Amino acid sequence: MASYLQIPDDEKGHDLELFCVPRHYESDLDKVIIPHGLIMDRTERLARDIIRDMGGHHIVALCVLKGGYKFFADLLDYIKVLNHNSDKSVPLTVDFIRVKSYCNDKSTNSVRVIGGDELSNLSGKNVLIVEDIVETGRTMQTLLSLLSECNPKMVKVVSLLVKRTPRSSGYRPDYIGFEVPDAFLVGYALDYNEYFRDLCHICILNDQAKEKYKV
Numbered sequence: 001m002a003s004y005l006q007i008p009d010d011e012k013g014h015d016l017e018l019f020c021v022p023r024h025y026e027s028d029l030d031k032v033i034i035p036h037g038l039i040m041d042r043t044e045r046l047a048r049d050i051i052r053d054m055g056g057h058h059i060v061a062l063c064v065l066k067g068g069y070k071f072f073a074d075l076l077d078y079i080k081v082l083n084h085n086s087d088k089s090v091p092l093t094v095d096f097i098r099v100k101s102y103c104n105d106k107s108t109n110s111v112r113v114i115g116g117d118e119l120s121n122l123s124g125k126n127v128l129i130v131e132d133i134v135e136t137g138r139t140m141q142t143l144l145s146l147l148s149e150c151n152p153k154m155v156k157v158v159s160l161l162v163k164r165t166p167r168s169s170g171y172r173p174d175y176i177g178f179e180v181p182d183a184f185l186v187g188y189a190l191d192y193n194e195y196f197r198d199l200c201h202i203c204i205l206n207d208q209a210k211e212k213y214k215v
Ligand code: IMP
Pocket: 067, 101, 102, 107, 131, 132, 133, 134, 135, 136, 137, 138, 139, 140, 183, 184, 185, 186, 190, 191, 192
């Protein structure tokens, strides 16, 4: 079982006034739930755990766009530091896939792959899928079944966040940064209809903002 940092349901979070939040989002957010520094510290440790388990061979890191791009970039930077500074190192290459399953704050039943690299390139490779958040688990299960058709040698999944929700299918990634309450989270590349990717802390969106940015 993957270990993770648990953010409890009654987490009060931190006052926005204590951190730097873009002015254009100040009225849309209630609290900072995971400050950027804590995301980085936990990501550094995930990099170490991943290299411990997968570090014998070439790794293809597959970024699930768009939400995964910040976590992907920071995780790979930490893996690069480990590669620079230890006797053993592994080549790391990157691939990208774009999937879409959300409209407003609801998961739709369809998970669509809408672009990215050819998954067939991953045949015979050790693949690390890098995702921002697992909620129902449908996106990841769909992606894993598509990937299995291409016969990779090994597949591991790291997700920065996993939501505690009754809507979960029970799917759990191999590596988890934080387990979070059942709320809609934004920031650090997690979006609400494409907004809030340009916010570096992970925050809870308020109801007014859900209306304001609704499509
Ligand atoms: P799942 O298929 O229900 O597991 O949902 C996973 C995808 O939905 C993630 O890759 C996100 O893109 C999106 N998602 C789920 N919960 C949130 C959230 O709280 N904020 C932003 N995006 C979310």
